[in-house]
């Protein structure tokens with residue numbers, strides 16, 4: 001590899017949906033990107049993701065995270081068209097909407113809370129009684145205490161979104177080096193100037209850390225203790241002859257009709273380190289909740305199970321942007337349950353941080369200081 005290949009404007013660590021979105025958005029602006037991935041691209045949390053675009057479903061209190069989620073969700077319809085033109089990949093953007101159901105008073109209270117703040121963010125979350133709920137989604141249990149219709153929470157196929165970002169970024173000149181783990185960040189004084197990998201050292205003006213659950217290890221050498229940790233999600237898929245029209249969710253489980261005809265049922269939330277084994281207990285837990293929402297799930301034909309590791313953190317919001325005192329370093333990690341939802345806005349924000357253009361939203365709640373850490 002000649003010297004020119006060892007240099008880029010931006011090095012992105014991690015080729016999941018977040019790193020790939022950043023590479024795509026930056027490449028569109030003519031920024032040269034080198035993406036380094038420890039394994040194969042998009043094989044961790046992205047591969048396991050259900051693909052929900054649940055700005056309302058996945059938030060429970062007003063604040064900057066809702067704003068970020070709504071802004072990112074709003075980009076998907078147009079992005080699906082642009083990505084198809086730029087990559088030839090159909091990301092299966094599907095406007096199916098979501099139905100949230102209440103199986104008990106606690107779940108009803110959580111849904112009513114969504115109704116109360118949705119309008120402030122330009123969203124609709126409409127409370128509906130059980131009779132109307134069953135008209136909307138006939139497979140639901142008549143024992144439910146009612147629910148909400150969220151007409152704006154849709155879905156995509158996450159691995160295809162990552163593939164589309166990556167394909168388009170490569171067409172625009174980005175380089176992706178898979179199976180190339182970053183061993184450490186290289187510094188010049190206080191500046192992060194590059195990375196050392198198993199395939200030699202690479203240098204750039206900016207290094208973006210988008211390594212999901214694997215991000216913290218690279219920061220310890222800089223004395224930064226990033227509180228990002230893996231949160232295992234188990235899922236299964238099944239064939240339900242009656243199908244579903246909407247994504248259906250309760251507090252701890254969701255069912256999503258996918259274009260391949262299966263129903264995706266997700267997902268547990270377990271802090272079990274980097275262990276990705278599916279367990280009978282985890283799948284049984286999901287199945288019990290799924291069947292309490294949609295009784296016909298008891299007769300659904302099982303297809304497969306899988307797991308993924310979400311990058312969790314105490315505040316359950318991503319780390320985005322520069323690190324004070326460490327020029328050249330940018331964070332884009334810790335998206336927890338919202339990697340797919342937040343990928344477009346993350347790519348756009350990180351690009352503006354590098355070009356110096358106006359940011360679409362205030363990033364300060366998502367910096368280390370915004371997380372109460374600096």
Ligand code: GLY
Pocket residue numbers: 050052058233266267310336337338
């Ligand atoms: N976004 C859904 C999940 O992480 O399970």
